[in-house]
Amino acid sequence: MSILESKWEELADVKAELAERDWFMGTSGNLAIKVKSDPVQFLVTASGKDKRKRTDEDFLLVDQYGRPVEETHLKPSAETLLHVEVYKKTNAGCSLHVHTIDNNVISEVYGDRGEVQFQGQELIKAFNIWEEDAVLKIPIIPNYAHIPSLAKSFSEHVKGDTGAVLIRNHGITVWGRNAFEAKKILEATEFLFRYQLRLLEHKPFQLFKVV
Numbered sequence: 271m272s273i274l275e276s277k278w279e280e281l282a283d284v285k286a287e288l289a290e291r292d293w294f295m296g297t298s299g300n301l302a303i304k305v306k307s308d309p310v311q312f313l314v315t316a317s318g319k320d321k322r323k324r325t326d327e328d329f330l331l332v333d334q335y336g337r338p339v340e341e342t343h344l345k346p347s348a349e350t351l352l353h354v355e356v357y358k359k360t361n362a363g364c365s366l367h368v369h370t371i372d373n374n375v376i377s378e379v380y381g382d383r384g385e386v387q388f389q390g391q392e393l394i395k396a397f398n399i400w401e402e403d404a405v406l407k408i409p410i411i412p413n414y415a416h417i418p419s420l421a422k423s424f425s426e427h428v429k430g431d432t433g434a435v436l437i438r439n440h441g442i443t444v445w446g447r448n449a450f451e452a453k454k455i456l457e458a459t460e461f462l463f464r465y466q467l468r469l470l471e472h473k474p475f476q477l478f479k480v481v
């Protein structure tokens with residue numbers, strides 16, 4: 271099996287797992303996996319598809335600018351430029367973007383603060399944060415309709431090989447060194463968001479403690 275074929279299968283498997291969680295409502299979401307470096311090429315989901323389906327036209331190969339490598343009738347994800355920023359600025363191998371109710375509500379509740387923070391939660395270790403009393407900060411950026419503006423704002427928060435950025439009332443984009451790590455980060459953030467929303471139901475004052 272070629273590297274391209276094995277990366278295709280890897281991304282298709284991640285897509286199927288996220289679909290099982292129902293994280294691709296209404297054709298939302300897009301996924302990418304790096305196939306080669308120097309210059310970067312990556313597979314990205316084709317735009318506008320139902321990502322819950324598995325087909326031979328789910329992904330296409332694009333270059334470091336997000337342009338299709340070969341002539342194709344498929345269009346790369348409308349949000350390919352965000353994945354471009356990840357592979358331009360880090361050594362990440364996979365980036366995932368999903369819209370969920372929980373990430374949208376968290377982004378709106380904490381959006382004016384520009385970030386949501388988590389402390390004292392075991393699952394922040396998914397981000398390779400191990401220090402006692404460490405704080406995980408997830409940035410929240412405005413949802414610009416103009417994708418180059420969205421990508422520019424997103425890029426300011428793309429710093430290490432693993433990370434996550436919330437886009438207000440839109441969704442989350444995460445990345446990791448490989449597909450396993452990116453999925454781990456996505457699952458951890460969605461856990462933390464659900465936890466925080468549950469906590470707010472029972473202890474509304476927590477909104478002010480998590481700053």
Ligand SMILES: CSCCC(=O)C(=O)COP(=O)(O)O
Nearest residue numbers: 297298299300317318347348
């Ligand atoms: C119908 S969701 C609006 C577009 C979006 O935010 C998204 O994640 C999916 O866009 P794509 O072009 O990647 O299908």
Ligand SMILES: [Zn+2]
Nearest residue numbers: 298299349441
């Ligand atoms: Zn989106």
